[in-house]
Amino acid sequence: MTFKTSFARQLADGAGIVDLMSDLGEALNVNPDLLFLGGGNPARIDAVEAILASHLHAIAEDADAIHQMLGVYQSPLGSERLRAALAAYFQSLGWPVTEANIALTNGSQSAFFMLFNLFADGVDQRQILLPWVPEYLGYQDQVLHPGVFRTMRPVIRCEGDNRFEYGCDFDALELSGVTAMCVSSPANPSGKVLSTEEYQRLGALADAAGIPLILDAAYGAPFPGIVFSGTRPAWQTNRIFVLSLSKLGLPGARTGVVVADEAVIEALGSVNTVMSLASGNLGPTLLLSLLQAGTLDILCEQHVLPFYASRRRFALDCLARHLEGIPHRVHRADGAFFLWLWLPELSVPSRVLYERLKARNVLVMDGAHFFFDQAESWSHAQQCLRLTYCAEPQVFERAIEILAQELHAISD
Amino acid sequence: MTFKTSFARQLADGAGIVDLMSDLGEALNVNPDLLFLGGGNPARIDAVEAILASHLHAIAEDADAIHQMLGVYQSPLGSERLRAALAAYFQSLGWPVTEANIALTNGSQSAFFMLFNLFADGVDQRQILLPWVPEYLGYQDQVLHPGVFRTMRPVIRCEGDNRFEYGCDFDALELSGVTAMCVSSPANPSGKVLSTEEYQRLGALADAAGIPLILDAAYGAPFPGIVFSGTRPAWQTNRIFVLSLSKLGLPGARTGVVVADEAVIEALGSVNTVMSLASGNLGPTLLLSLLQAGTLDILCEQHVLPFYASRRRFALDCLARHLEGIPHRVHRADGAFFLWLWLPELSVPSRVLYERLKARNVLVMDGAHFFFDQAESWSHAQQCLRLTYCAEPQVFERAIEILAQELHAISD
Numbered sequence: 041m042t043f044k045t046s047f048a049r050q051l052a053d054g055a056g057i058v059d060l061m062s063d064l065g066e067a068l069n070v071n072p073d074l075l076f077l078g079g080g081n082p083a084r085i086d087a088v089e090a091i092l093a094s095h096l097h098a099i100a101e102d103a104d105a106i107h108q109m110l111g112v113y114q115s116p117l118g119s120e121r122l123r124a125a126l127a128a129y130f131q132s133l134g135w136p137v138t139e140a141n142i143a144l145t146n147g148s149q150s151a152f153f154m155l156f157n158l159f160a161d162g163v164d165q166r167q168i169l170l171p172w173v174p175e176y177l178g179y180q181d182q183v184l185h186p187g188v189f190r191t192m193r194p195v196i197r198c199e200g201d202n203r204f205e206y207g208c209d210f211d212a213l214e215l216s217g218v219t220a221m222c223v224s225s226p227a228n229p230s231g232k233v234l235s236t237e238e239y240q241r242l243g244a245l246a247d248a249a250g251i252p253l254i255l256d257a258a259y260g261a262p263f264p265g266i267v268f269s270g271t272r273p274a275w276q277t278n279r280i281f282v283l284s285l286s287k288l289g290l291p292g293a294r295t296g297v298v299v300a301d302e303a304v305i306e307a308l309g310s311v312n313t314v315m316s317l318a319s320g321n322l323g324p325t326l327l328l329s330l331l332q333a334g335t336l337d338i339l340c341e342q343h344v345l346p347f348y349a350s351r352r353r354f355a356l357d358c359l360a361r362h363l364e365g366i367p368h369r370v371h372r373a374d375g376a377f378f379l380w381l382w383l384p385e386l387s388v389p390s391r392v393l394y395e396r397l398k399a400r401n402v403l404v405m406d407g408a409h410f411f412f413d414q415a416e417s418w419s420h421a422q423q424c425l426r427l428t429y430c431a432e433p434q435v436f437e438r439a440i441e442i443l444a445q446e447l448h449a450i451s452d
Numbered sequence: 453m454t455f456k457t458s459f460a461r462q463l464a465d466g467a468g469i470v471d472l473m474s475d476l477g478e479a480l481n482v483n484p485d486l487l488f489l490g491g492g493n494p495a496r497i498d499a500v501e502a503i504l505a506s507h508l509h510a511i512a513e514d515a516d517a518i519h520q521m522l523g524v525y526q527s528p529l530g531s532e533r534l535r536a537a538l539a540a541y542f543q544s545l546g547w548p549v550t551e552a553n554i555a556l557t558n559g560s561q562s563a564f565f566m567l568f569n570l571f572a573d574g575v576d577q578r579q580i581l582l583p584w585v586p587e588y589l590g591y592q593d594q595v596l597h598p599g600v601f602r603t604m605r606p607v608i609r610c611e612g613d614n615r616f617e618y619g620c621d622f623d624a625l626e627l628s629g630v631t632a633m634c635v636s637s638p639a640n641p642s643g644k645v646l647s648t649e650e651y652q653r654l655g656a657l658a659d660a661a662g663i664p665l666i667l668d669a670a671y672g673a674p675f676p677g678i679v680f681s682g683t684r685p686a687w688q689t690n691r692i693f694v695l696s697l698s699k700l701g702l703p704g705a706r707t708g709v710v711v712a713d714e715a716v717i718e719a720l721g722s723v724n725t726v727m728s729l730a731s732g733n734l735g736p737t738l739l740l741s742l743l744q745a746g747t748l749d750i751l752c753e754q755h756v757l758p759f760y761a762s763r764r765r766f767a768l769d770c771l772a773r774h775l776e777g778i779p780h781r782v783h784r785a786d787g788a789f790f791l792w793l794w795l796p797e798l799s800v801p802s803r804v805l806y807e808r809l810k811a812r813n814v815l816v817m818d819g820a821h822f823f824f825d826q827a828e829s830w831s832h833a834q835q836c837l838r839l840t841y842c843a844e845p846q847v848f849e850r851a852i853e854i855l856a857q858e859l860h861a862i863s864d
Contacts, residue, residue, distance in 0.1 A: 043719060044578060044631075047569040047596060051726045052719040061528050061725045081525055086515075093518045100509040103501065110504055110734075113493055113703045116473050146558050146706065149729035157459040166456060181726045184459060184596065219456075291525045292733035294558065307455060307464040313473045314463045314593045317561035321704035322522075322734040 050184055057178045063403055075439040076431055078403035080228065081291060082264075083351070083377070083430035087343045088289040095329040109325040113318040116309040118144025122328045126297065129331055133262060135275040141299055143308045146319045148258050148284040148296035153182045154311045155220070155254060155280065155298075162187040165217025171208050171242060174380070174410035174424065176228045176256065190218065191412045196420070202360065204369040204382060206232055210241065215249040220280075224256035226267060226375025229410045229426040233260075233270030233374035247278055252304070254280040259376040264288040265340040266348050267375040275299050285323045287377075288344060295323025348377050348429075351436075355379055355429035358437050362444040366451075379427045380407070382420070388450055389422040396446050402439045462596055469590045475815055487851040488843055490815035492640065493703060494676075495763070495789070495842035499755045500701040507741040521737040525730040528721040530556025534740040538709065541743055545674060547687040553711055555720045558731045560670050560696040560708035565594045566723045567632070567666060567692065567710075574599040577629025583620050583654060586792070586822035586836065588640045588668065602630065603824045608832070614772065616781040616794060618644055622653065627661040632692075636668035638679060638787025641822045641838040645672075645682030645786035659690055664716070666692040671788040676700040677752040678760050679787040687711050697735045699789075700756060707735025760789050760841075763848075767791055767841035770849050774856040778863075791839045792819070794832070800862055801834040808858050814851045 043052060063078050099105040117123065123139040130137045145151040160166045162185040170179075172194035183189065192213065194206035206227075215221075221242060225234040234242075234255075246253040261272035264287040275281050280300040285293055298308060312319065330336040352373055359370060359379060371380035386393065394406035407424025408415045415421045425443075429436055455464060475490050511517040529535065535551040542549045557563040572578045574597040582591075584606035595601065604625065606618035618639075627633075633654060637646040646654075646667075658665040673684035676699040687693050692712040697705055710720060724731065742748040764785055771782060771791060783792035798805065806818035819836025820827045827833045837855075841848055 043570045045570060045573040045575075047573065047723075048719065052570060052722045057729070058528060058722050058725045061525065061730065066527075079525070082523070084519055084523055089515065089518055089523060092522055093512055093515065096508075096518065096522075097512045100505055100512045103498075103505065106501055106505045106508065107496055108704075110508075110702050110704045111494070111496055111501060113473065113491070113698075115478075116470060146562075146732065147729055150558075150727060153727045158455045158457060158464060161457040161459065163457070178726075178729065286525075290522050291730070292520075292522045294728065294730065294732040307460065310465070310470050311459075311463045313470045314590075315562060315565045316706065317469070317559055317590065318473065318703070318706065320558065320706040320732045320734060322732060 047184065050186070051181060057181060073401070075402045075435050075442070077427045077429070077436065077439050078405055079428065081430065082287045082289055083347065085289060085343055085347050088339060091335060091339060091343075092289060092326060095326055095333070099325060099329065105325070109321045112321070114144070114321060114324065116313040116318070117142070117305065118319055119321070119324045119328065122324045125328055125331045129262075129336070130275065130299065133274065135299070136277070137275060137299060140302045141305060143298045143300075143305045143312070144319050144324055145296040145298060145308070145312055146316055147286065147294040148256070148282045149178055150316070151282050151296040151298050151308070152179060152256070154308055154315070155282075156183050156188065158307055158311065159220040159252075160188045161185045166219045167217055169215065169218040169221045170412065171213060171221060171223060172206055173412050173414050174227075174229050174407065175412065176224050177409040179222070180412060189412055191414055193414060193418060198369065199372070202369050203372060205372045206230055208238055208242070213245065215245060215251065218249065218251060220252050220254055221246055222254040222256065224258065226259040228259065228376055229378055229405065229407065230371045230380040231373040231376050231378050232371060233267055234273065236271040239271055239273045243276075243279065252278050252280050252300070254282065256282050258282065258284040259287050263336060263340050264344050266345060266377060268349060268352065269374045277301055280304060285327060288339065290323055290326065293323030293326065294320055295327065351377065351429045351433070354433050355427070355436055358433075358440050362440045363447070366444065366447050377428060377430050379429060381425045381427060383423050383425070383447070386423045386450070390424055391422075393425065393446065393450065396450075397443060400442050400446070402442050404439075404443075459596065462598070463593060469593060485813070487814045487847050487854070489839045489841070489848065489851050490817055491840065493842065494699045494701055495759065497701060497755055497759050500751060503747060503751060503755075504701060504738060507738055507745070511737060511741065517737070521733045524733070526556070526733060526736065528725040528730070529554070529717065530731055531733070531736045531740065534736045537740055537743045541674075541748070542687065542711065545686065547711070548689070549687060549711060552714045553717060555710045555712070555717045555724070556731050556736055557708040557710060557720070557724055558728055559698065559706035560668065560694045561590055562728070563694050563708040563710050563720070564591060564668070566720055566727070567694070568595050568600065570719055570723065571632040571664075572600045573597045578631045579629055581627065581630040581633045582824065583625060583633060583635060584618055585824050585826050586641050586819060587824065588636050589821040591634070592824060601824055603826055605826060605830060610781065611784070614781050615784060617784045618642055620650055620654070625657065627657060627663065630661065630663060632664050632666055633658055634666040634668065636670070638671040640671065640788055641790055641817065641819065642783045642792040643785040643788050643790050644783060645679055646685065648683040651683055651685045655688075655691065664690050664692050664712070666694065668694050670694065670696040671699050675748060675752050676756050678757060678789060680761060680764065681786045689713055692716060697739060700751065702735055702738065705735030705738065706732055707739065763789065763841045763845070766845050767839070767848055770845075770852050774852045775859070778856065778859050789840060789842055791841060793837045793839060795835050795837070795859070798835045798862070802836055803834075805837065805858065805862070808862075809855060812854050812858070814854050816851075816855075
């Protein structure tokens with residue numbers, strides 16, 4: 041069967057995110073023996089799951105709670121009780137919000153599908169600006185029209201022998217025809233965290249242009265809060281923050297939280313209802329339960345963050361040990377749970393390295409997927425890998441050993 | 453904020469389904485005192501919830517089961533184990549399927565969003581034919597382009613003094629420019645169930661035209677199986693069956709099941725991943741648990757069906773008692789959980805009746821929403837109400853008393 045609609049061409053053709061999720065599905069559900077440094081599944085943290093289990097248990101014991109979770113459609117914008125509890129929580133951080141600024145969605149991926157297509161269609165240059173790539177590959181095929189994303193190359197600041205950081209090329213930044221800017225922070229894939237200055241400067245430019253700044257905080261503050269350094273930006277009007285429960289340990293719940301101006305929230309409520317009728321209740325029910333028990337921050341600060349901080353230290357150390365002598369730089373890993381590895385002297389495209397590793401049972405992410413339309417024209421875009429450090433340390437180490445072997449083999 | 457994209461115009465403007473879900477949200481979550489015969493929320497059936505609770509309980513006691521439900525993204529097409537179990541279940545009904553014919557989605561609403569937009573965009577007349585209206589209002593705003601739906605008026609067969617049934621006007625049916633046909637059975641709103649002959653005849657026409665016949669079985673067989681009479685069609689190639697867990701008692705889980713040819717399933721997997729990353733795990737986990745325990749059919753046949761059959765008898769009887777002397781006809785209520793009331797001598801548009809009832813704390817569905825582009829041009833489309841009979845009998849009866857009072861007041 042051939043589908044002739046432009047929707048099918050845009051969304052049903054082979055997409056990077058589909059390969060990624062297929063790899064992930066295979067690794068997690070079919071072939072658990074893979075050395076998997078690929079997809080974005082969060083790590084299994086026993087203490088976190090024990091807390092979530094206790095909340096789920098309490099729900100399962102209470103007939104009315106069961107009914108609310110299983111037997112009732114949420115309102116278009118999501119559970120009123122949760123939105124009120126979230127408003128109070130965000131207010132406690134000093135954010136100027138009410139529940140009218142909050143919408144729940146079936147995961148943040150689906151929030152981005154709605155947001156991008158509400159704001160941009162490429163017509164009359166209505167474009168989304170990504171102020172730098174690499175940026176989250178999952179955005180790429182979400183737009184219903186070609187030419188919606190406008191991307192910029194970052195400036196690259198090298199630090200010492202083996203570190204680097206991307207920065208915004210503010211001199212080149214130009215917003216005519218742009219209807220929204222979007223940045224992930226902590227960034228997927230690079231782990232970059234927006235500095236206070238960058239956040240304020242991008243925000244001021246957005247305000248001057250009368251367009252929103254969308255911040256993808258799937259890994260960010262206040263939850264799951266996988267931020268090792270850098271700013272924890274506060275929401276304000278004309279910003280759209282997209283949060284998620286996935287990296288807290290709940291990817292199976294598919295729950296996104298959008299904080300935005302009321303007009304955006306209202307539009308999201310309509311679109312979400314038309315497309316999905318309602319969002320699922322599992323994540324919202326657990327989140328409300330965590331907020332009511334005062335457990336959300338404890339989960340983030342005492343379990344999630346220390347876990348990834350420890351894995352991160354190990355991963356950085358592991359890379360330093362095994363890649364000694366191989367020219368490489370790692371992006372400042374200030375948040376999320378990836379190391380973004382740049383191999384400036386790699387003599388094959390990163391895709392070839394990805395395939396050689398896959399043949400040896402090691403799954404990583406080929407960095408080229410994250411460069412959007414810059415992937416072909418910029419040599420840097422063929423020199424990077426994303427390595428998730430959620431895996432058990434011995435799995436990570438074994439994979440990096442094999443990576444080192446392949447890099448030696450390629451350069452021989 | 454004004455959104456200028458056509459996506460925003462199509463999906464974010466006031467839509468019937470948004471009003472419906474707002475009413476539903478208000479009734480279920482804010483104002484439980486309403487006499488609510490409106491939305492599609494299934495009834496609370498204690499025996500069903502007790503069974504679901506016991507399955508949820510078992511999951512909450514098992515750390516690995518918890519992890520599988522909360523901590524892991526599903527594969528693009530949904531849990532492999534569930535798809536295999538569903539294939540075996542459908543095979544036991546004689547359907548020629550494997551797991552490659554099965555996809556899971558975040559609810560059937562979201563499955564229809566993907567299906568409609570894969571098949572039709574109105575360009576070169578690529579249209580979806582609804583062989584008769586009234587048809588499910590939730591389809592209406594799901595398409596990304598105007599002019600995607602082509603609708604037909606049904607033939608109306610009256611039976612006795614107070615019954616009627618819609619039928620397909622096969623003589624007028626014409627498929628040029630049509631890329632898919634879609635029918636809900638049991639129909640929302642009318643409760644019509646396709647006869648074996650209608651299913652075969654529509655299927656033969658679809659096959660001859662080389663287009664799929666989409667069957668929306670959200671209320672149908674094999675699950676939830678709210679079918680009081682009529683055929684339980686078997687899937688075959690070139691049909692697309694869309695099932696759902698919602699009316700089984702799990703609207704909060706947002707789980708749809710699509711059975712279709714492999715090419716359709718593959719396309720859905722891609723689109724679902726791009727739009728939503730993965731589907732939620734709550735519904736799939738419970739469904740797998742029900743299938744493994746052999747409890748699914750018991751749930752449908754011993755609890756869900758008898759419950760609605762009893763409510764249906766009461767509702768029909770209640771209408772007959774209170775509307776005596778008022779000219780009215782009720783559609784054959786062969787499935788789902790609605791009575792579709794036709795008031796052929798109603799002297800005001802059904803919208804006015806809807807508003808008068810709402811002012812008296814009675815929520816019903818204005819039938820006009822279900823007539824798509826026929827709503828304005830056909831007097832019949834202004835003469836119908838959809839009455840959900842999920843409510844407690846005394847609530848239903850009190851609402852019908854008020855309906856009768858309003859009808860008398862209008863005709864005075």
